[in-house]
Amino acid sequence: MIIRRRPAAALLGMLAALSIFGVPPAHADETTPKEPPNVELVDETTPKEPPKVELVLDISGSMRARDIEGHSRISVLQQAFNEVLDALPSEAQVGIRVLGATYPGKDKAVGCRDTQQLVPIGPIDKLEAKTAVATLRPTGFTPVGLALRAAARDLGTGETTRRIVLITDGEDTCAPPDPCEVARELAAQGTHLVVDTLGLTLNDKVRRQLTCIASATGGTYTAVTSKTQLRNRINQLVDRAATTYTQTPAQVDGTDNCSRAPLLSPGAYTDREKFQEHRWYRVLVRDGQELRASVSVSLDRALNRDYGVLLRAVSQDGRELVRGTDAGSGRTDVLSTGLRWSAEQNAPDQTVCLVVSNSFSSPTAATAATPGMPLELTVGVVDSSPAPNGPDLGRGWGLLGLLALAGLVGGLVFGWLARWRVAIWMEN
Numbered sequence: 001m002i003i004r005r006r007p008a009a010a011l012l013g014m015l016a017a018l019s020i021f022g023v024p025p026a027h028a029d030e031t032t033p034k035e036p037p038n039v040e041l042v043d044e045t046t047p048k049e050p051p052k053v054e055l056v057l058d059i060s061g062s063m064r065a066r067d068i069e070g071h072s073r074i075s076v077l078q079q080a081f082n083e084v085l086d087a088l089p090s091e092a093q094v095g096i097r098v099l100g101a102t103y104p105g106k107d108k109a110v111g112c113r114d115t116q117q118l119v120p121i122g123p124i125d126k127l128e129a130k131t132a133v134a135t136l137r138p139t140g141f142t143p144v145g146l147a148l149r150a151a152a153r154d155l156g157t158g159e160t161t162r163r164i165v166l167i168t169d170g171e172d173t174c175a176p177p178d179p180c181e182v183a184r185e186l187a188a189q190g191t192h193l194v195v196d197t198l199g200l201t202l203n204d205k206v207r208r209q210l211t212c213i214a215s216a217t218g219g220t221y222t223a224v225t226s227k228t229q230l231r232n233r234i235n236q237l238v239d240r241a242a243t244t245y246t247q248t249p250a251q252v253d254g255t256d257n258c259s260r261a262p263l264l265s266p267g268a269y270t271d272r273e274k275f276q277e278h279r280w281y282r283v284l285v286r287d288g289q290e291l292r293a294s295v296s297v298s299l300d301r302a303l304n305r306d307y308g309v310l311l312r313a314v315s316q317d318g319r320e321l322v323r324g325t326d327a328g329s330g331r332t333d334v335l336s337t338g339l340r341w342s343a344e345q346n347a348p349d350q351t352v353c354l355v356v357s358n359s360f361s362s363p364t365a366a367t368a369a370t371p372g373m374p375l376e377l378t379v380g381v382v383d384s385s386p387a388p389n390g391p392d393l394g395r396g397w398g399l400l401g402l403l404a405l406a407g408l409v410g411g412l413v414f415g416w417l418a419r420w421r422v423a424i425w426m427e428n
Helices: 002-021 073-087 126-134 144-155 179-188 204-217 227-242 396-427
Strands: 052-058 066-068 093-099 115-123 162-168 193-199 221-223 267-273 278-285 289-298 309-314 320-325 334-342 350-358 373-383
Touching: 052 073, 052 115, 052 144, 052 227, 066 073, 073 126, 073 227, 093 126, 093 144, 115 126, 115 144, 144 162, 144 179, 144 193, 144 204, 162 204, 162 227, 179 193, 179 204, 193 204, 193 227, 204 221, 267 278, 278 289, 278 373, 289 309, 289 350, 309 334, 350 373
Parallel strands: 052 093, 052 162, 162 193, 193 221
Antiparallel strands: 093 115, 267 373, 278 350, 289 334, 289 373, 309 320, 309 350, 320 334
């Protein structure tokens, strides 16, 4: 009976030894859990000037149509605008420009010059702005291209990105200038100008024109069918201007392989990526440093629902080091992801390749593939923070020998106690 007990005794002895000394930890350099990506690397110092937004409102004759929840387009715009103004912080730098608001005649040459700045850009007087917008009545033509040029002049130039939010129910009736060409012209000037467009109709021609304007400048297009949707979207776009980069992203052109990729220093960058394309960049990571990177891709046109964004860090010989897949941010027009990677201790300096790829696809052949979708890449290199060391019993044969010895001692002690108990029982 004692002999049959010994295997169990040895096992219990091993468990007792483990409970005394503690279970050896996993290799810290192999399975240390990664913390969530920390990608807030852009300089957050106070900007020299606050972000600026100009709302461009279409007040042309077609805004009389009563097809939004039984109300006219102009009344829905005015009600939503009042709610937007109530939500604006006092320090917000917002201006208002209108088009087609003052000339009721038929002379196209005159009507196509009809655009005025209703409220100058700056801290807004909410009561004055509400009164000015409430008195607007649908009147004339739709000089969208001319209004965009004028709004760009209103915003001026500077180091921070400026935004125009164009709200209209119709396509331009006054070209030239063609509004798409104006948007491309503004983007080419490098004025850090983004145009977001809101369409108050589901007309296909209007959708194509507004999508073209937005995509040329890295903005977004949204079709609006209710007052609530209009209010929420304007609020979102104005809020985005307040959280835009205080450091303007530098323009960079990624390549199709690592060897020709641009070498990036820490900072923020902007590029464009076509459907299902790969864009490569390089970053130098020195001994004792950690690479942190993030990428955001704007969904600035109609896309299929099944999509994703992938950011990978790859060695120059093609080995994947780490990857970050798309992560929700609460916004439906941007998809983002991030990663972090540290070299092994005492490793030589290494050039790491960053690869941005996507699985976007268009729902129809008519969806424009060029220019590519705007992406923003943030790169940071900081001192690495190694995981803390825990108690360690050792590895390999040393650990096996220790466990065997502990099991043997435990088994002998347990067996001696068992024999002693049997002896006492027989005596009694």
